[in-house]
Amino acid sequence: MRRSTPSRSSAPGTGGANQDNAAEGLPFFSKIEGSDELAPGKDKKPTATELKGLKVVDEKTFTVTLKAPFSQFKTMLGYNAFYPLPKAFEADPKKFGEAPIGNGPFQMDGAWEHNKQIKIKRFENYAGSKAKLDGVTFKIYDNLDTAYNDLRADTIQIVDKLPTSAMATVSQEFGERYIYKPESGVGYVGLPISTNPEAFGKVEIRKAISMAIDREALTKTIFNGTRKPADDFINPIIPGYRKGALGEVGTYNPTKAKELWTQAGGVPGNKIELGYNADGGHKEWIEAVANQLKANLGVEVTAKPFAKFGDMLTDLGEKKYKGAFRMAWSMDYPAAENYLRPIFSKVAIDQGSNYGGYVNEEFEKLMDEADKTVDPAASLKLYQQADDIIIRDLPYIPVFTYMSSSAYSKSVKNVEIDAQGRMDLANVELN
Numbered sequence: 319m320r321r322s323t324p325s326r327s328s329a330p331g332t333g334g335a336n337q338d339n340a341a342e343g344l345p346f347f348s349k350i351e352g353s354d355e356l357a358p359g360k361d362k363k364p365t366a367t368e369l370k371g372l373k374v375v376d377e378k379t380f381t382v383t384l385k386a387p388f389s390q391f392k393t394m395l396g397y398n399a400f401y402p403l404p405k406a407f408e409a410d411p412k413k414f415g416e417a418p419i420g421n422g423p424f425q426m427d428g429a430w431e432h433n434k435q436i437k438i439k440r441f442e443n444y445a446g447s448k449a450k451l452d453g454v455t456f457k458i459y460d461n462l463d464t465a466y467n468d469l470r471a472d473t474i475q476i477v478d479k480l481p482t483s484a485m486a487t488v489s490q491e492f493g494e495r496y497i498y499k500p501e502s503g504v505g506y507v508g509l510p511i512s513t514n515p516e517a518f519g520k521v522e523i524r525k526a527i528s529m530a531i532d533r534e535a536l537t538k539t540i541f542n543g544t545r546k547p548a549d550d551f552i553n554p555i556i557p558g559y560r561k562g563a564l565g566e567v568g569t570y571n572p573t574k575a576k577e578l579w580t581q582a583g584g585v586p587g588n589k590i591e592l593g594y595n596a597d598g599g600h601k602e603w604i605e606a607v608a609n610q611l612k613a614n615l616g617v618e619v620t621a622k623p624f625a626k627f628g629d630m631l632t633d634l635g636e637k638k639y640k641g642a643f644r645m646a647w648s649m650d651y652p653a654a655e656n657y658l659r660p661i662f663s664k665v666a667i668d669q670g671s672n673y674g675g676y677v678n679e680e681f682e683k684l685m686d687e688a689d690k691t692v693d694p695a696a697s698l699k700l701y702q703q704a705d706d707i708i709i710r711d712l713p714y715i716p717v718f719t720y721m722s723s724s725a726y727s728k729s730v731k732n733v734e735i736d737a738q739g740r741m742d743l744a745n746v747e748l749n
Contacts, residue, residue, distance in 0.1 A: 333403035335369045339411055343399025345660070345669040346650075349391060349689075351383045360668065387690045389697040390653045397650040423449040423744040433458055449744045450732075460626070462599040469727060476726040476733060478741055482602045485542035485723070492725045495733075498544065502553050502649040502737045503720030504657070505545070507531070507592070507607065507642055511713055512667075512675025514640040517590070522582035524712040527642075528567045529575035530614035531607055537718050540603045544723045548716035551657055551708050555737060558654030558698050564709055564716065572614035579615045589618045591641030595627035600644050607717070634673040645714060647671065648738055654701040659685055662708055676713035 333339060335347035337357040347353045351371030356364045371383040384391065394400075401421060407414040417426060420438075423446065427439040439453035457474055459465040462481035469477045470491075480488060489496050507527065509518040518524060533547035546554075550563035562568075592608050594600040601623065608619035622641060624630035633639035650656050659666065664682060666672035681704050688700035724741075726733045731749055734742045 333407055333411075334399050336364055336367075338364060341399070343397070345665055346394060346397060346399040348665070349384050349386070349388045351385050353385070387692060389689055389691055389694065390651075390655045393651050393653045394656075399650075423447070424454065427453055433460075447744065450747045451743070454743055460597045466725075469725060472727045472729060474727075475730045476724070476741065476746075478724045478735065478739060479599070480544075480723045480725060481599045482540055482542075484725075485544050488723075488725055495726050495728070497722050497724040497726075497733070497735050499722045499735075500546075500555050500737070501720040501722045501735075501739055502555060502652070503739070504548055504551065504553050504647050504716055505718045505720065506645045506647070506714040506716055508645040508714045509642055509674050509712075510634070510637075510640050512677075513637045517585040517640075518642070518674075520582045521711060522578045523585065524715065525567050526575045526579035526582065526615060527611060528564075528712060528715045529569065529571045529578070530611050531715070531717060532570045532610055533568070533717055534570065535610075536603055536606055540606055541718070544721050545718035546721065548718050551705055551714075551716055552654050553649065553657065553719055556649065556652055556654055556657065558702055558705075560702065560705075563705065567709065567712060568716065575614055576616070579617075584615075584617065588616070589620070591620050591622050592643070593622045593624060593630055593639060593641050594644035595625075595630050596623040597626050603717075604644055631673070643673070645671070645673065646720075648720070652737075654698060654705065655685070655688065658701065658704055658708065662713055672713075674713045676711070678707055678711060681707040681711075 334341040334343045335350070335353055335356045337344060344357055347369065348357070350369055352366060352369045353371070355366035356369055358364060371385070372380055373383075374380045404419045406419055417429060420426070420441070423441055423444045424438040425441040427437040430436040435458055436456040437453065438456075440449045440451065442448070457465070457468070462479060463483055465474065465477050466481050466484050468474045489498070509524055509527075511518050537543065537545040537547055548564070549561060549568050550559050552559040552563075554561075590611065592604055594604040601621070605621050608621045611617055611619045624633070630639065630643060634643060647657065647661055650660070660670045662672055662676055662681065663670065663685065664677050667675055667677075684700055684704040684707065688697050688704060691697040691700055720739075722735045722739060724733075724735050729749055730746055732745045732747050734745065736742065
């Protein structure tokens with residue numbers, strides 16, 4: 319419910335583009351004229367209150383002026399960072415976070431109960447097609463098995479993410495009510511290059527880790543085929559994906575992995591810690607990777623659980639955690655660029671998901687050139703060249719791509735999940 323009602327929106331750009339609001343979507347405004355004044359950087363104060371590159375023409379129209387050509391701008395506009403914010407956000411952003419105002423077919427139904435549930439109800443004045451349900455309650459779980467057991471008992475009606483324990487039998491149990499289709503996510507093992515260069519600074523070490531991971535075995539034995547081995551940093555459903563792009567470094571080769579590991583001198587103390595969030599159903603595959611690395615590289619690997627994903631991200635962001643870590647990315651918008659800049663650019667260290675602190679000026683130059691290349695085909699080739707730099711350097715190690723793995727009870731119908739794993743709740747009906 320981060321969306322907001324256009325008819326009650328504030329001046330465009332004053333919300334997400336202002337660094338004082340600490341919005342996660344801040345970097346997506348950086349291509350617009352005036353963004354530097356609203357987001358001058360750490361330890362500096364904004365010198366403007368509105369984004370000058372946005373001009374209101376009339377009640378339903380505004381124009382955008384970019385600082386420089388950006389080939390992906392039209393595609394990027396579909397991202398939710400650009401949903402309009404109401405005046406209530408301007409008045410009190412913190413209060414708005416507790417009681418957000420949506421712009422869709424539902425609205426909040428009372429205050430959300432932290433770590434318990436969020437209730438929404440049909441927005442009767444919605445200008446589009448009205449929601450078919452009177453309301454929806456989002457139950458908040460910290461254990462996927464508990465959620466799945468509640469689904470089986472019809473205590474809840476839809477689970478949008480299933481535990482690994484369900485994979486072997488869910489298709490037989492739920493039949494057509496089990497949703498299985500490609501999704502935009504890529505799962506990685508991230509490496510803290512900048513905070514722990516002694517362990518992960520050598521590319522040979524990173525390549526050895528990648529080649530010691532049996533992606534095929536993981537996706538078949540742990541996920542029962544509900545993940546696919548990753549062979550590019552770009553997801554297969556995205557234009558620009560190249561089958562087999564990872565090449566040798568994405569191919570299981572324990573012998574070559576051990577050779578690289580030995581030649582590079584291994585890691586200090588011959589120990590690796592592999593962090594993961596325990597609230598997301600990652601224990602099994604992370605422990606499987608740990609066992610593979612131990613068997614193939616002869617290194618001691620300890621799987622370290624964090625209670626919640628946010629806890630791990632906080633420790634990574636504050637550079638408190640120096641072990642390898644589980645990470646994933648799902649598209650903000652369908653562009654190859656979106657699998658590169660938000661994760662591996664310099665700006666993404668402080669304003670994105672570059673938790674490894676990777677920096678490469680050759681990559682930055684290619685990304686800038688691709689941004690400014692108006693011809694779509696030529697621009698895509700440049701993004702692919704930037705992708706090749708990431709493949710060469712392996713700041714993260716792609717392990718698998720996601721498949722939607724959701725299920726719903728007999729109590730509901732018309733359940734659909736999109737490529738970003740989002741439910742189309744407006745069309746769900748009770749049976």
